[in-house]
Amino acid sequence: MAAMSTNSSTPLDHIRNFSIVAHIDHGKSTLADRLIQSTGGLADREMSEQVLDNMEIERERGITIKAQTVRLHYKAKDGETYVLNLIDTPGHVDFAYEVSRSLSACEGSLLVVDASQGVEAQTLANVYQAIDNNHELVTVLNKIDLPAAEPDRIKDQIEEVIGIDASEAVLISAKTGLGIPDVLEAIVHKLPAPKSEGGEKAPLKALLVDSWYDTYLGVMVLVRIIEGRLSKGQTVRMMGTDAKYTVERVGVLTPKMVAMDSLGPGEIGFITASIKEVADTRVGDTITEDKRPTAKALPGFKPAQPVVFCGLFPVDAADFEDLRSAMGKLRLNDASFSFEMESSAALGFGFRCGFLGLLHLEIIQERLEREFDLDLIATAPSVVYKLFMTDGSERELHNPADMPDVVKISEIHEPWIRATILTPDDYLGGILKLCQDRRGIQIELTYVGTRAMITYDLPLNEVVFDFYDRLKSISKGYASFDYQITDHKEGNLVKMSILVNGEPVDALSMMVHRMAAEKRGREMCEKLKELIPKHMFKIPIQAAIGGNVIARETISALRKDVTAKCYGGDATRKRKLLEKQKAGKKRMRQFGKVEIPQEAFIAALKMGDE
Numbered sequence: 001m002a003a004m005s006t007n008s009s010t011p012l013d014h015i016r017n018f019s020i021v022a023h024i025d026h027g028k029s030t031l032a033d034r035l036i037q038s039t040g041g042l043a044d045r046e047m048s049e050q051v052l053d054n055m056e057i058e059r060e061r062g063i064t065i066k067a068q069t070v071r072l073h074y075k076a077k078d079g080e081t082y083v084l085n086l087i088d089t090p091g092h093v094d095f096a097y098e099v100s101r102s103l104s105a106c107e108g109s110l111l112v113v114d115a116s117q118g119v120e121a122q123t124l125a126n127v128y129q130a131i132d133n134n135h136e137l138v139t140v141l142n143k144i145d146l147p148a149a150e151p152d153r154i155k156d157q158i159e160e161v162i163g164i165d166a167s168e169a170v171l172i173s174a175k176t177g178l179g180i181p182d183v184l185e186a187i188v189h190k191l192p193a194p195k196s197e198g199g200e201k202a203p204l205k206a207l208l209v210d211s212w213y214d215t216y217l218g219v220m221v222l223v224r225i226i227e228g229r230l231s232k233g234q235t236v237r238m239m240g241t242d243a244k245y246t247v248e249r250v251g252v253l254t255p256k257m258v259a260m261d262s263l264g265p266g267e268i269g270f271i272t273a274s275i276k277e278v279a280d281t282r283v284g285d286t287i288t289e290d291k292r293p294t295a296k297a298l299p300g301f302k303p304a305q306p307v308v309f310c311g312l313f314p315v316d317a318a319d320f321e322d323l324r325s326a327m328g329k330l331r332l333n334d335a336s337f338s339f340e341m342e343s344s345a346a347l348g349f350g351f352r353c354g355f356l357g358l359l360h361l362e363i364i365q366e367r368l369e370r371e372f373d374l375d376l377i378a379t380a381p382s383v384v385y386k387l388f389m390t391d392g393s394e395r396e397l398h399n400p401a402d403m404p405d406v407v408k409i410s411e412i413h414e415p416w417i418r419a420t421i422l423t424p425d426d427y428l429g430g431i432l433k434l435c436q437d438r439r440g441i442q443i444e445l446t447y448v449g450t451r452a453m454i455t456y457d458l459p460l461n462e463v464v465f466d467f468y469d470r471l472k473s474i475s476k477g478y479a480s481f482d483y484q485i486t487d488h489k490e491g492n493l494v495k496m497s498i499l500v501n502g503e504p505v506d507a508l509s510m511m512v513h514r515m516a517a518e519k520r521g522r523e524m525c526e527k528l529k530e531l532i533p534k535h536m537f538k539i540p541i542q543a544a545i546g547g548n549v550i551a552r553e554t555i556s557a558l559r560k561d562v563t564a565k566c567y568g569g570d571a572t573r574k575r576k577l578l579e580k581q582k583a584g585k586k587r588m589r590q591f592g593k594v595e596i597p598q599e600a601f602i603a604a605l606k607m608g609d610e
């Protein structure tokens, strides 16, 4: 951490706290990099591409997962120096929770729209969140360097679809740096300064915006000071958890860490206070001074509710403890990831994990495999069902394998979402069919320029699998999609089991709509027949609802012994062949006498509607 240690007492009217909201890939991170570069936040040689997207997967996938904060000093044309606190936000539908947290710490947003793509689903979702947070907006049309850019048409579209004035939109190319000075001036002159009723003398009232785990400094807490002053050495209290801590470090991220003695009203910075783990901090909590507490806490956040669950199991049972500690470390850094131990007849010991969405699931699995070198099997992603039992009780079902006897269940309710899809007209037919096939109910179909905006209610269970992938392939990547969970509705749902060689494989059991069960069961059996290697005996594969088999396939027996042609051949070749066969077994799971390769699980679970 840099040595500079100062009191931060920037006057309120010289502070601007803002977020950047946009659809995925419209240029938030690149614009953030340019703002950092042009205000000297980092020397050119330190500017690595997308400096704010520091998580390796973010760089690789080119998406923002964690909201990052940076404090910039900008000498404006009026000769005054301003402190600009920027919070970069994730764009993907799975991370709307992160967006809401960063927006609450700011007074305004830059609305970035790709001037060649126009308004997309996340543009709408994120700008509505900013408006809900009473943000002033500065509209920025990005990528005007592209031949396909049509700033005037996109301005009209923004006014028509979002209903905000875009006549003074700032035209930029975050790639070349064109227009960046105009963005900085707009931030200073169009976005409001933070307000502070009680000012610096009032008892400390700070918003806990985010927390993360730093390998050197431990748990770091991002705070926004509303009133009073937060100083090193102060004893503070979290009003939601009543936990007390002594502040050890106070600082800001420029994006390098710079130590400060204290932070005043309107400021955004971080503190450390020997907090053991991220789970001890509650995002949205109010931090106050223990001896002189503020009278009223801030309105808190509802914690992110996981909406997709799946089982994660080590391919090699000996890796269970490594998996447990790896998940504990990830949890340090990702408060929205939840897990609890689970045992499966088919897969042994593992964890039932909760995620914000399918992308979040894939990212966690990828991080576990890459950062902790673990070979994992993920079971079918499933949503949370509400079971209304015949004895009048209610319970939640996170794992189809835990489904009680159907005679004890009177109703099953499943979560529904309201989805917004924006697509070029050419792909409308295919998308409507996809939604109908997934039990969708059309709510609205309107046109936005040359594109269709469709609103559908859909069961979440029909979306978590591969809806997003199918939508992208039907629309050749042009459709965009956003959703909100709405409510639970009764559904004619059944648990479909898969039996391999007469043994139920609980990792492949899933909840399906009764009308779709036979088709799904048939597809699953056909897929597994392709993927499970032949054995020395024939293998029946069945899909069943309770005791009723609804689909079956049979894998014929292997005719010959792989080493047969070696008889009389040299022993070396035979040994090599058997070693190769053994190595192949590493990613297999034994079910009874049948070995199922890990790929079979993943491919079987990712079945589309092809």
Ligand SMILES: Nc1nc2c(ncn2[C@@H]2O[C@H](COP(=O)(O)OP(=O)(O)OP(=O)(O)O)[C@@H](O)[C@H]2O)c(=O)[nH]1
Pocket (backbone or CB within 6 Å): 022, 023, 024, 025, 026, 027, 028, 029, 030, 031, 050, 062, 063, 064, 089, 090, 091, 092, 142, 143, 144, 145, 146, 172, 173, 174, 175, 176
């Ligand atoms: N031609 C051109 N490309 C740009 C411009 N700004 C960003 N890009 C490119 O657009 C892609 C997405 O840019 P990002 O800044 O990662 O977009 P983002 O909105 O941060 O994406 P997420 O992090 O996924 O939310 C990258 O390949 C950038 O190089 C621009 O002004 N002109």
